[in-house]
Amino acid sequence: MSDFQLNPLYEQIIDDLLNQQFSIADHFFSDDEVMALRESLRHKYEEDQFKKSAIGNQTNEQIVTAVRGDFIFWLNEAESNPAEKAYFDKINDFIEYLNRTCFMGIRDKEFHYAYYPEGTFYKRHLDTFQNDDRRKLSIVCYLNDQDWQPEYGGELAIYINKEDGEVTETIYPVKGRVVIFESQVLEHEVKPVKQPRLSITGWLRTR
Numbered sequence: 001m002s003d004f005q006l007n008p009l010y011e012q013i014i015d016d017l018l019n020q021q022f023s024i025a026d027h028f029f030s031d032d033e034v035m036a037l038r039e040s041l042r043h044k045y046e047e048d049q050f051k052k053s054a055i056g057n058q059t060n061e062q063i064v065t066a067v068r069g070d071f072i073f074w075l076n077e078a079e080s081n082p083a084e085k086a087y088f089d090k091i092n093d094f095i096e097y098l099n100r101t102c103f104m105g106i107r108d109k110e111f112h113y114a115y116y117p118e119g120t121f122y123k124r125h126l127d128t129f130q131n132d133d134r135r136k137l138s139i140v141c142y143l144n145d146q147d148w149q150p151e152y153g154g155e156l157a158i159y160i161n162k163e164d165g166e167v168t169e170t171i172y173p174v175k176g177r178v179v180i181f182e183s184q185v186l187e188h189e190v191k192p193v194k195q196p197r198l199s200i201t202g203w204l205r206t207r
């Protein structure tokens with residue numbers, strides 16, 4: 001036998017994905033890891049390293065503020081600072097687990113920081129592109145400092161198809177919360193924010 005160790009957190013996420021196409025994990029990262037990522041995001045944002053987000057991918061990219069108003073910074077794993085390196089270490093471990101236990105065939109990943117200034121939102125959408133369906137799982141980790149209050153807005157709404165109609169799942173972007181969902185299946189939306197909203201968001205892709 002190999003040295004395979006069952007990971008209860010990953011097992012819960014895999015179960016959730018199979019049963020409801022999304023999973024919420026509030027303790028995927030430690031508090032220290034989340035705070036370090038938050039500091040790293042803020043530092044890059046203050047240094048003006050973020051750019052206005054676009055819709056579509058590199059071959060047909062458009063900036064449409066009426067659809068999406070956040071600012072992003074694409075992470076390069078090879079240039080990671082310690083906070084980002086700790087982040088990628090956990091993500092890589094998760095990918096290895098998925099490939100080993102579920103044969104998901106994840107070969108690639110892409111992650112960006114996102115900063116939503118007050119008044120911005122991201123209208124209902126799917127995370128796959130018309131000319132590229134390699135994104136398999138979407139992973140968002142919220143980097144807001146204090147406990148996010150409902151009056152700050154910025155909820156993630158996930159639209160789930162059930163036999164008797166559509167159900168909306170509302171998820172608050174509280175500090176350290178990780179949301180994972182099927183990129184090709186679940187339409188979702190970021191409701192207008194009334195406080196700056198910070199996150200690290202990315203995708204696990206097949207070839």
Ligand code: OGA
Nearest residue numbers: 122127140156190199201
């Ligand atoms: C995205 C997205 C959700 C969120 O960046 O594509 O849908 O809660 N983000 O930030």
Ligand code: MN
Nearest residue numbers: 125126127188
């Ligand atoms: Mn999305």
